[in-house]
Amino acid sequence: xxxxxxxxxxxxxxxxxxxxxxxxxxxxxxxxxxxxxxxxxxxxxxxxxxxxxxxxxxxxxxxxxxxxxxxxxxxxxxxxxxxxxxxxxxxxxxxxxxxxxxxxxxxxxxxxxxxxxxxxxxxxxxxxxxxxxxxxxxxxxxxxxxxxxxxxxxxxxxxxxxxxxxxxxxxxxxxxxxxxxxxxxxxxxxxxxxxxxxxxxxxxxxxxxxxxxxxxxxxxx
Amino acid sequence: xxxxxxxxxxxxxxxxxxxxxxxxxxxxxxxxxxxxxxxxxxxxxxxxxxxxxxxxxxxxxxxxxxxxxxxxxxxxxxxxxxxxxxxxxxxxxxxxxxxxxxxxxxxxxxxxxxxxxxxxxxxxxxxxxxxxxxxxxxxxxxxxxxxxxxxxxxxxxxxxxxxxxxxxxxxxxxxxxxxxxxxxxxxxxxxxxxxxxxxxxxxxxxxxxxxxxxxxxxxxx
Numbered sequence: 112x113x114x115x116x117x118x119x120x121x122x123x124x125x126x127x128x129x130x131x132x133x134x135x136x137x138x139x140x141x142x143x144x145x146x147x148x149x150x151x152x153x154x155x156x157x158x159x160x161x162x163x164x165x166x167x168x169x170x171x172x173x174x175x176x177x178x179x180x181x182x183x184x185x186x187x188x189x190x191x192x193x194x195x196x197x198x199x200x201x202x203x204x205x206x207x208x209x210x211x212x213x214x215x216x217x218x219x220x221x222x223x224x225x226x227x228x229x230x231x232x233x234x235x236x237x238x239x240x241x242x243x244x245x246x247x248x249x250x251x252x253x254x255x256x257x258x259x260x261x262x263x264x265x266x267x268x269x270x271x272x273x274x275x276x277x278x279x280x281x282x283x284x285x286x287x288x289x290x291x292x293x294x295x296x297x298x299x300x301x302x303x304x305x306x307x308x309x310x311x312x313x314x315x316x317x318x319x320x321x322x323x324x325x326x327x328x329x330x331x332x
Numbered sequence: 333x334x335x336x337x338x339x340x341x342x343x344x345x346x347x348x349x350x351x352x353x354x355x356x357x358x359x360x361x362x363x364x365x366x367x368x369x370x371x372x373x374x375x376x377x378x379x380x381x382x383x384x385x386x387x388x389x390x391x392x393x394x395x396x397x398x399x400x401x402x403x404x405x406x407x408x409x410x411x412x413x414x415x416x417x418x419x420x421x422x423x424x425x426x427x428x429x430x431x432x433x434x435x436x437x438x439x440x441x442x443x444x445x446x447x448x449x450x451x452x453x454x455x456x457x458x459x460x461x462x463x464x465x466x467x468x469x470x471x472x473x474x475x476x477x478x479x480x481x482x483x484x485x486x487x488x489x490x491x492x493x494x495x496x497x498x499x500x501x502x503x504x505x506x507x508x509x510x511x512x513x514x515x516x517x518x519x520x521x522x523x524x525x526x527x528x529x530x531x532x533x534x535x536x537x538x539x540x541x542x543x544x545x546x547x548x549x550x551x552x553x
Contacts, residue, residue: 221521221523222520222521223520223524224521224523224524225524225526225527267551267552268551271534273534296538296542297537297538297541297542298534298537298538299443299444299533299534299537299538300442300443300445300537302442302445303444303445303446303530303533303534303537305446305527305530306446306526306527306528306530306531306533306534307527307531307534309524309526309527309530310527310528310531312520312524312527313492313494313519313520313524313527313528314550316518316519316520316521316524317517317518317519317520317550317553320518321517321518321552321553323552323553324552325550325551325552325553326550326551326552327548327549327550327551328548328549328550328551329535329538329546329547329548329549330488330489330546330547330548330549331488331542331544331545331546331547332538332542332544332546
């Protein structure tokens, strides 16, 4: 556990109406944090927030308003559109800790695979665009199915937190730590984000083989 | 646990005089398997085998003779030289299950990072060269320090086994299962090997941050 206190932070979730975004919002709200869901469609975000009203403090709005409202801003949008969204929100995100959670994956008949990314990884693309923000990568390998399931009280997984800014990675580790079962662990520099994003393809393959909702634990830490 | 019986197999370890090769040899020998260490320098392999004589059945020889002797052949050589070694041993390795364990990594002042590989990964490079072999990727993320430490009786890690040949991946999973604490788990197709190899850079960064010998467990499988 970290000694960083995140309890007073507002967490914005861009792309907050998808399964992963909704699931993370649910868990942070359940831990008592204030959550703002963002979406291209503010009404859809408001509706998704309403669905979480019994869990905690969640409201929904546009991606731009959510970005402006968040102390920490999670990017949980589809890879297709990632660059454009971040370019459009660079001003709102300036000075903030931005957590990229996006996995650039493709799917074909043989299953999932990692897509090449010009900048090396989604997280590095975010860092290249958001030069005024403190960009961290995290929450790549967490099962949306488990996050969204109200009957799951503990998420048995570690969250690898990637970044070159120690204060920012410490904060995001502490954010992961608020979810029961989850542990935030430093996972390396931004330049080593690609393989953590891409590993989600392996976890999807594992899920198909074993009929599971696989996660990753780091041993001996 | 798998129901594949590997107890009668001879395991060859190419590059068997390095820490990872010696460590894997130690564990398979301790589990009762016959092990043949290969090296460019047969005398060095023989010496390394002597050091493991009290553990089990281990002998040392040239890489070519080890490749010919093994039922399953582990490739644990440095990345620099990987291509040339496999090209030189394609005949000896024909028809066999070849397990690539190599992590193409670079190191600089900022620590470890994943190297780009033309074929996508070391495992895919092996598959491209060894068209007559059954190439699998595995044992990428196992700490050599733990493998080599006789006082460590259980290796707390999973081994992700990557490949497109189900019988071969099942066999290598069973091979991982013979080491106490280790579990062999299917980890995806060959095309998803890169990120598992590259993840070793993250584990090295984690080891440095936490003063640990980190491994990976897959949850819910």
